[in-house]
Amino acid sequence: MVFQSFASAQSFFLWSTFVIALIIGAVANKxxxxxxxxxxxxxxxxxxxxxxxxxxxxxxxxxxxxxLEAKGMVNVTNTFPxxxxxxxVWAENLLGGLMFGIGMTLASGCGNKSLVRLGGGNIKSxxxxxxxxxxxxFMTNPFPGSDKTLFSLLFYxxxxxxxxxxxxxxxxGEMLFxxxxxxxxxxxxxxxxxxxxLIFVFKSRDFRSxxxxxxxxxxIGLAVLTAxxxxxxxMIHSDTDTIKIEKFVQDWDLLAGPNDVKPAQTxxxxxxxxxxxxxxxxxxxxxxxGFDKTMLTFGIMAxxxxxxxxxxxxLISRRFRIEWFASFKDFVSHFFGAILMGFGGxxxxxxxxxxxxxxxxxxxxxxxxxxxxxxxxxxxxxxIQYYKMVYENDATFFKAFITALVDLRLLPxxxxxxxxx
Numbered sequence: 001m002v003f004q005s006f007a008s009a010q011s012f013f014l015w016s017t018f019v020i021a022l023i024i025g026a027v028a029n030k031x032x033x034x035x036x037x038x039x040x041x042x043x044x045x046x047x048x049x050x051x052x053x054x055x056x057x058x059x060x061x062x063x064x065x066x067x068l069e070a071k072g073m074v075n076v077t078n079t080f081p082x083x084x085x086x087x088x089v090w091a092e093n094l095l096g097g098l099m100f101g102i103g104m105t106l107a108s109g110c111g112n113k114s115l116v117r118l119g120g121g122n123i124k125s126x127x128x129x130x131x132x133x134x135x136x137x138f139m140t141n142p143f144p145g146s147d148k149t150l151f152s153l154l155f156y157x158x159x160x161x162x163x164x165x166x167x168x169x170x171x172x173g174e175m176l177f178x179x180x181x182x183x184x185x186x187x188x189x190x191x192x193x194x195x196x197x198l199i200f201v202f203k204s205r206d207f208r209s210x211x212x213x214x215x216x217x218x219x220i221g222l223a224v225l226t227a228x229x230x231x232x233x234x235m236i237h238s239d240t241d242t243i244k245i246e247k248f249v250q251d252w253d254l255l256a257g258p259n260d261v262k263p264a265q266t267x268x269x270x271x272x273x274x275x276x277x278x279x280x281x282x283x284x285x286x287x288x289x290g291f292d293k294t295m296l297t298f299g300i301m302a303x304x305x306x307x308x309x310x311x312x313x314x315l316i317s318r319r320f321r322i323e324w325f326a327s328f329k330d331f332v333s334h335f336f337g338a339i340l341m342g343f344g345g346x347x348x349x350x351x352x353x354x355x356x357x358x359x360x361x362x363x364x365x366x367x368x369x370x371x372x373x374x375x376x377x378x379x380x381x382x383x384i385q386y387y388k389m390v391y392e393n394d395a396t397f398f399k400a401f402i403t404a405l406v407d408l409r410l411l412p413x414x415x416x417x418x419x420x421x
Contacts, residue, residue: 002235002242006260009236009245013269016230018301020223024274025309028116030317031216035352036104036113039378044386049210052201053217054356059197060221061273061361065228066190070183074232076362077169080270080298081278081349083364084169089349090369091162092155096348097355097370099340100277101377105385107337110352111276111345115303119310122323124330128338129280135342136281155347171363189363224357227273231298246270261294268297273361275354277345279303348373380404390421 003009027033031053038050068074077084104110107128109117114132117125139150168174169182172193177185207213235242238255246269248255252262263269268282279299286295314320325331345351348370350359356374359367383404387395399417406416 001230001233002237004237006236006245006248006256009234009248010263010269013231013234013245014296014298014301017227017298018305020226020230021274021302021305022309022312024112024220024223025116025119025306025311026313027216027219027309028112028306029120029310029313029319031212031219033216033220034109034113034116035356035374036109036378039101039105039375040382043379043382048204049207049213050216052204052207053213054352055197056201056214056217057221057224057357058360059194059201060218061224061357062190062197062363063194064221064225065361066187066194068225068229070187074228075271076228076232077171078270079362080267080272081275083349083359083362083367084171084174086166086169087163088166088170088366089160089163090366091159092347093349093355093366093369094373095159096344096346097373098377099344100348100351100370101344101374101379102381103337103340103342103344104352104374105337105378105381106333107341108334111280111341112274112306112351112353115276115306116310117323119307119312120314121320124323124325124334128334128341130284131335131338132277132342132345133280133284135339136277136346137284138281139343139346140278140281141285150343151346159347170365172365172368173363175365186363193363220353220357224273224353224361227298228271228358228361231273232271263296264292264294265297268299272298273358274302275299275350275358276303276306277341277351277354281346376408379408383407387418387421391418394418 001012003012032050033053034050035054038054041047041049042051065074065076069076107114109125111132114125114128118129135150142149166175168179171186172189173186174182176189202208234245236245236248238248243251243255246266249263249266249269256262279297279302282297282299283303286292286300289295311320325334341351345354348355349366350356350370352374355367355370360371384397384400387400387403388397395418402411403416403418405411406413407420
């Protein structure tokens, strides 16, 4: 994909993202693809259909990246954000994932689901998205008149020293096979993990018979893979050479023409795929700066595309419904859930899509840790909520918490505080 000018290359980079995101929004609405719902169905009803759809999307992304990377058709090492960086921020992955998992349960959906619901008329999700956007923006951008961010004020001094600098990139292929055999390692690990996921997913007869679950997982997985391909291959013809769009901006003074408009940042032009927490912050920054076109990014287009895609499908299917908070308790739950998702999504460097599928597809250890932490945080929260609801006044938080850990087989059954229901 070689373009003759920066403007045409950037336009394709952004609008192709928008189209793919629009499809994600429509399909997620149609199939009820929901990662929080996947955990809920599994924990509360033993139904693994939507969880398998999520894992199916991961398998497609992992196997697709494995093939395309081996052929030199995608770059998932020098990405935005840097999933495979050699700085292993395990504490941030762990804490961020836990916070996000708890938050998405309290707020009735992850970042992507909040955008899908917003497109379908759910006003509760508007509040959730706005809170996430504010926190995400100030976690990554300084306060006005200051050089301090929320991250530097609240987290950096105590959590960043816990990180570990690896001698390799943190993807499983290079970590296990070494730098010299990294390409082979990525093929082996990608093939093994992808194949095992597919075997598990299609082992279920119920999943095989569910058109929506298969469609949801297939489309989301392919969307993530397609975005990796497009953002890795947008090139600009310059004199006798072709240059990647990110490199073109880095060498702007040498390469840009008089009518080219320089983007505000270079990083968001690197190879990337879908994530939704930091992009909500980017969208807030874009709006607060008067919709300055130099601030348009992949993430902003992704946010807009998902909302519009969901909106269009809700109109076509006649499912558009204005929804508001059922009670003050419902408001409080969504409010605190959004706060936790905002902090957790930036700390963990992604959400259920951003780390759970996009990051996972790079085989980055931090992404896998974040994915596990999100699922655990959500499952634990649901268990606690369930016991608090069933036993009402008899279930203290401590009793519900210990019993939830027993149910999740993390504590021996002898420590159970409440009878299983």
